[in-house]
Each structure stands twice: as C-alpha cells, then as structure tokens.
Amino acid sequence: MKILVCISKTPDTTSKIAFKNGNTQFDEAGVQWILNPYDEWYALVKALELKEKDPSIVLHLITVGTADCDPVIRKALALGGDEAIRVNTDSTDSYSIAVQIAAVAKEGGYDLILTGKETIDYNGASVPGFISELLDIPYVSLAIKFELNGSVATIDREIEGGEEVNEVALPVVVGCQKGMAEQRIPNMRGIMAARTKPLKVVAPIAVDALTSVVNFELPLAKAGVKLVAADNVAELVRLLHEEAKAI
Amino acid sequence: MCVLIFVDQTEGHIKKSSYEVLTYGVKLAAQIGTTAEALLLGTVNDDLAALGKYGVSKVHQAANETLNHLDAQLYAKVIAEAVQSIGATVVVLSHNQTGKAIAARISARLKAGLVTGAIALPDTSNGFVVKRTVFSGKAFANVNIVTPIKVISLNPNSFHVAVGEGSATVESLNVTVDPSKIKVTAVNKVSGEVPLTEADIVVSGGRGLKGPENWGMIEDLAHELHAATACSRPVADSDWRPHHEHVGQTGVQIAPNLYIAIGISGAIQHLAGVNRSKVIVVINKDPEAPFFKAADYGIVGDAFEVVPQLTAEIKKMHNN
Numbered sequence: 001m002k003i004l005v006c007i008s009k010t011p012d013t014t015s016k017i018a019f020k021n022g023n024t025q026f027d028e029a030g031v032q033w034i035l036n037p038y039d040e041w042y043a044l045v046k047a048l049e050l051k052e053k054d055p056s057i058v059l060h061l062i063t064v065g066t067a068d069c070d071p072v073i074r075k076a077l078a079l080g081g082d083e084a085i086r087v088n089t090d091s092t093d094s095y096s097i098a099v100q101i102a103a104v105a106k107e108g109g110y111d112l113i114l115t116g117k118e119t120i121d122y123n124g125a126s127v128p129g130f131i132s133e134l135l136d137i138p139y140v141s142l143a144i145k146f147e148l149n150g151s152v153a154t155i156d157r158e159i160e161g162g163e164e165v166n167e168v169a170l171p172v173v174v175g176c177q178k179g180m181a182e183q184r185i186p187n188m189r190g191i192m193a194a195r196t197k198p199l200k201v202v203a204p205i206a207v208d209a210l211t212s213v214v215n216f217e218l219p220l221a222k223a224g225v226k227l228v229a230a231d232n233v234a235e236l237v238r239l240l241h242e243e244a245k246a247i
Numbered sequence: 248m249c250v251l252i253f254v255d256q257t258e259g260h261i262k263k264s265s266y267e268v269l270t271y272g273v274k275l276a277a278q279i280g281t282t283a284e285a286l287l288l289g290t291v292n293d294d295l296a297a298l299g300k301y302g303v304s305k306v307h308q309a310a311n312e313t314l315n316h317l318d319a320q321l322y323a324k325v326i327a328e329a330v331q332s333i334g335a336t337v338v339v340l341s342h343n344q345t346g347k348a349i350a351a352r353i354s355a356r357l358k359a360g361l362v363t364g365a366i367a368l369p370d371t372s373n374g375f376v377v378k379r380t381v382f383s384g385k386a387f388a389n390v391n392i393v394t395p396i397k398v399i400s401l402n403p404n405s406f407h408v409a410v411g412e413g414s415a416t417v418e419s420l421n422v423t424v425d426p427s428k429i430k431v432t433a434v435n436k437v438s439g440e441v442p443l444t445e446a447d448i449v450v451s452g453g454r455g456l457k458g459p460e461n462w463g464m465i466e467d468l469a470h471e472l473h474a475a476t477a478c479s480r481p482v483a484d485s486d487w488r489p490h491h492e493h494v495g496q497t498g499v500q501i502a503p504n505l506y507i508a509i510g511i512s513g514a515i516q517h518l519a520g521v522n523r524s525k526v527i528v529v530i531n532k533d534p535e536a537p538f539f540k541a542a543d544y545g546i547v548g549d550a551f552e553v554v555p556q557l558t559a560e561i562k563k564m565h566n567n
Contacts, residue, residue: 011382013383017382017385017386019386094351094361095351095354095355095360095361098351098355117347118347120382120383121381121382121383122381122388123363123364123380123381123382123383124351124363124364125342125347125351125363125364126350126351126354126361126363127351128351129319129347129348129349129350129351129352129354129355130351130352130354130355132319132320132352133320133323133351133352133354133355133356134355136320137320138318138319138320138428138429139319139320139348139352140319140348140429141319141344141347141348142344142347142348154432157344158344159257159344159434160257160262160343160344162434162435162436163434163435164316164317164431164433164434164435165431165432165433165434165435166429166430166431166432167429167430167432168428168429168430169428175347209393210354210358210359210360210361210392210393210394211360211361211362211390211391211392211393212390212391212393213388213389213390213391214374214376214389214390214391215388215389216381216386216387216388216389217378217386217387217388217389218385218386218387219385219386219387222541222542222543223543225529225539225540225542225543225544225545226543226544226545227539227544227545227546227547228544228545228546229546230546230547230548230549230552230553233546233553233556233557233560234560236528236544236546236557236560237557237560237561237563237564239544240505240526240528240544241564244505244525244526244543244544245407246448246504246505246525246526247448247472247505247561247564
C-alpha cells in the first residue's frame, strides 16, 4: 500500500499580505513560510496515523516548487514519511501544479492520495480535484473523518448542514480538513531523521497554464463605523439586510 | 455558444446557492451576448420550468437517480459531456460543497481554465478576467482565463438573486451514466447548535453582560439568526461560558459573514480572532470602546435594552 501526501508552502497565518511590482506579485519580504495547515494537520497526520497502524505502508510526500520549498518539505519529513519528491518548477496556476503531481502519482502507483482541502494563500480548493480527474479515479472533498478497512475507505465528508458517509474502494483522492487528525509537533528524533531522508528532485513535464493572475488588490480600509441610535434598532436591521447583505 | 449554469440539488430540492448562480450566469450571458441555460443532474420535486423566472430559456435534466448523490467523477463526466453537446463556452457553478468537489474535475476534463471563489462578473473588456478572494479573504486576485471554454465557481453569498417572470423549456439530456464508485451509507444533518468556525453569523458576548445568567438574550438573538454563540476571553476565564466559545488570538479564530459583538470592548487580542469577519457590528454602552474603530456598524447603548429589540426586529423581518 502506497500513500502520497501533497504538501504546499504558504505564508504564516499572521503574515501581513502585501504586493509588489504594480500589485502583480505577492511581496515575500519578511514572510515566514509554513506548511499549509490543512496539508500538515489533517492530510499528513492522517497518513502518519495510517502508517502507525500498518507499518508496511509506504508514505511519500510531494511538493511542486523551487528549492526554496526545501525547508518546508524537510519540516514535513520531520513529522514523518519515508521520502519526499519535489517537482522543480515555479508554476503558480493550480492546474499546472496538479499536472505535475498527477504525473508523479501515475508513475508511483499510489493507492491513496491525500491533500489539504485548500491552501490558505490561494484558497482554490482545486488541486485535489484536478489530480483525481487527471488520474480518472474517485475524489472525496472536505473530508472530516477517514477509516481504512482493507482496500475500502469510509470517509465522512462535509455537506450543507451536516455530514455524509461515503464508502469507496481505493484508489481515491481525499481533500482533508479539520476532524481528520489531531495536530502534532515534530520531535527532535524526527527532525534529525528528516535530515537523512531522501528528497528527490524531479524535472517538471511540459504543461500550458489555463489561467494567469493579472494583478492583486487589497480590500479597502474600513470606511469607519456607521453608528445607529440606540432607539432605532430597526434601522440597524435594515442596514444589515439591504446594505451589508449580511442577514 | 451559451452559458451553462449547473443547478445543484439535495434531497429533491434545488439548493439556495444555485439561485445565486442562476442570476450570475444570466447576467454573464447578457454581458457576452449569448443565452443562459441550466443543467440539473438527478431528479427533484421542484418545478424546473419555473427556473425561467431567473432568466434561463432552457433547463437540461439528466434525470438519472444515480446522480441524486454527489460522485465527483460521475458528475464531471456528465457535465463535460453536456457542455460539449450543448456547445457551452462558459460553465458556472457555486463554490459550495459540491462545487469544490467537481469544478476542478470539469476544468481538467475540458482543458478549460477555472476560477474558483469568484465574487464578481468577469471583466471582458480585455480578456476574461475574474475577481476572486485569496489569502483567506485578506486580498483579491484578478485572474485571466486563457482557454476557449471557461469554468467559474461563485462564492456563496456574493451575488444577489434576481427573480422575474418567465418559463423555461425542460429537455432531458441523453448521457450515459456509469455505476457510481461511491456508496453513500449515511447522511447525518447537524441539528441544534451551529459550529462556531463554520457559522455564517456569530453572536458574541463580553463582560458587559455582567454574568452568565444574562446569556439568554444572546442565545435568543443567535437562534433567530441561525448563528453560533461566542464570547471574549475574560468571559471564558470566569467560567461564564465554555472555553470552546472563546474567540481571539489564543482562542478560536473565525471569519463569519457577520460578527455581532455585544458588551466587548475590543482588545487587540480579541480583534485578531475576528477581524476577518466580513461585517462587524458592535453594541457597547461605552462610546470610547476600541471595538468601534474596527466595526462596520455600531450602536452606543445598553445591551440589555438593545439586544432584545434587535432580536424582535429580526424576527419581524423574517416574518415578512
């Protein structure tokens, strides 16, 4: 049994978001990079739990990016996993990224591919869907619980106002979110072991992006509070309904 | 050439988010000078011809019961087939639970560029540029789709539904539907309490409420709004409310559409946990409370008088 966990680096949640070059590029100055929390806390840790139950499982991690992703993938290896693969390209279009992962996955013959439900920077929620289509295998998104019995997975996924339980035979792609696993902190033994684990750098395959970012915008600063008199609560309800469209 | 609008359903009914997408798709079709048609997978009890009221001329239905449950692989295959047989150039759907599962699959299958989480109609003056949220709502990106066919998923609650008159013709779509590889063994709907991190609306109380015995009015307001309840750190530390309700830097961080802060002064640690909320309402008797600087709407007044009135006014609105 082989599991592939997809890892992305993202700016730390407390990062100040700014852009440069006429708002066409994310300004990385002073940004701390972390493992995308959904990839780390839910996808990777779930894979570790499965491997702890069944040590014969082969667990590979993959990221798509240039050498500046290495510290983040080493951190992921410190949590666990047998080896990591980095596809050496700096594409940002999520389709192009998924094409690279799908190519490696096809070659590796993985039974289970886990990703976070989305990254906290681009929030596209599209990479796992792309991978599953490129491999033509089932996909369960927004997973909150995952159990494996032999070659059949039982997955709880989020639906509007509740959960749905799906049973699906492997192979499958699963997009993971809160509930899948508990957060872990790498220990010193893991950090030391990660230094010697293989990190394979592979060349990208040719792919044309389907989209391109023209520019970024920051939200306008709050216009200032609109005060409503305490004896005119109906006006607040009207503003929330008609102007803010919040209720 | 047309805009094809994917209409999502559950348990025999069309989802609310689909009506937003219908309006979006119809406006987009008018903008690029084409027609808007809808596509529904599975069977529903709703009257499909009535979707004409939202501006679509035709509703294509693949009335196969296998499609009543989401299987992303099957859905993408059927939708992609429909796009090709109908000759659609744009596919629009909601960025809801279903959209997150199928949008990328449709895109990959058709080699059609995808923008998820769109919040506005595209700018078609130079290319096909769609605005979407990025960095968890801290910024926006304008993304150009460079392929002949485009797929757009619309963020829920970002487009107002427009209803008019009209009736659509309903046509059955002849597609082959493979057996699903996904077996749905249970559907569990959450009843009662709304989970805090997933809530669209959060009603939060602070020390200004004076004691746990006064939380009834917070719960009444939350109930009327289908909102989750939350509290500030001092309230959790005093055991007035459970710790899982504590929002702030060291508690839960939330980003609802609407955050209503009652009797909370707005310390910087509290703001860090809630400043990604789309709309912030502050009710506080102290006009100098720092929270007013981070708020969109505010009432300077006594919570014990304002909050019950607010609940009553919202109830009135819901009954109209």
